Amino acid sequence: MDNEIVKGMSSMLQVLTKQKRLKQWINEIQPISKKGRLATYIPQLGTANPDALGIVICPLDGDVLAEGNTSTPFTLQSISKVITLALALMDHGPDKVFSHVGMEPTGDPFNSIVKLEMMKPSKPLNPMINAGAIAVSSLIKGKNADEKFERILDLTRKLLNNPGITYSEDVYWSEWETGDRNRALAYFMRETKVIEGDVEEIVSLYFKHCSIEVTCFDLAQLGYVLANYGRNQRGEQLMPADVTRVVHSFMVTCGMYNGSGEFAIKVGIPAKSGVAGGILASVPQKMGIGVYGPALNEKGNSICGVLLLQKLSEAWNLSIF
Template structure:
């Protein structure tokens, strides 16, 4: 399998030159655009890896899948989906336009920034520190990595440049979608996006979802099968931003991308996959990671459709 991954990495690295690293969060602009890595974690306990699989990067929007699981466990789906919808948008992940033009005025899904901010506001905890601590510990548990923590530089960079997210959050508070202190909610959101991971961490989170919320090896059910099914469905319909439909047709795997260059994928009953490539396409998806998943899906017949 690792020979296969090595071949796919070598075959795909050229495409990193066709994208650009994210610069709207200044700290992300420091990444090496030609980095490309992949890891597979399967049900039998095998870990296969290749390329720059151990390069650390921030999880960014992939964290939306994890906060959604926790919010659903904290509140139940009726409460969560009263505040945020279930439909793809067709717009960019940071678009604000439909918040004002649709009624009721709520984010269309939890995988866009507005929806993820609402989800973060629903996490239980006496204050912002407890809320983030619960989220971080949850992520540590399902990834099997108790050393996960935030990248302080990226967090401060996100906080200082996050005015569009602030605009969306204050608008949603004005129309009654969000309750609580907006700056506290945004601190949780900015911190969750700034957690450092590598391809192995993402592959293990993907495997957890592929295994219906059960920690592989221990058999411990952390999240209900129903919640993991909801999350994987959002990954198919909304996980690759406004390129999700094309990705579903071409690759056919539940996946969630982040502008830090990561993609986390879950192949039900089979494996979790983590990829890294900070060079992004015009929709904000890793151009190299997309290519790796496309090639891997074709070779191993991974499409769920």
């Protein structure tokens, strides 16, 4: 038998085996969603199906694997912080960005105001918490909030290889009506000169990019670009390699809220979660992964998504450590 045919059959068998394993893991883990909760403090997020669970894996060299609720739309929420950080770094460079936001992890909840009051200078500890992301949003170039959002949306569409990406107006208004804690963070930061400008415009921009709607396939594509140091599947350089290294570093140290340390030990994959249930994961030089499971654990991460990534990392030896 021709060697190429043998290789093709072997590759197909490996894909089928991996696909079968993914399905098995989802069936095992999905019932655990009952132990989680939806992010009902943003009312529109409370309408999600808490039992949903899906994963898409986009290897740099190999076939895409997908299993479960992979086409269900959900909003990026805090995963959008990865994109706005990248854009701010491309707009200004690291010195300017990190004069407004720090580089250190925090053990506090993602929406905490405590450290802002205690730290001197009073800038957010990192760009992956709400205060830090609001500060980063204020740095995006544009003559007004609409132009800034269009630039965020344009980069998002390119990174996700999906020109149809837009935002959910229902989720945006749900956040606008209930986002008093984020407003408090922003007003505090304006008082301490961390941000400048109209607070309501800045917060509106933050709510809007959190409301960008995606699927697991979109997240896996974003993970692919990060894993490939800024290049997409066509070889186009969408962001500088040094920006992807900064982003990966924050995903490891701060990407899973105040559960980042435990996730690094048990999973060891750069990842960023959002309270709509998404998890973006990126294994440098190997693959991008998109996970969706809206039932959250006590840290605000997808309870089933974390377990699914743990099984995947252990079985495929994906930890970067």
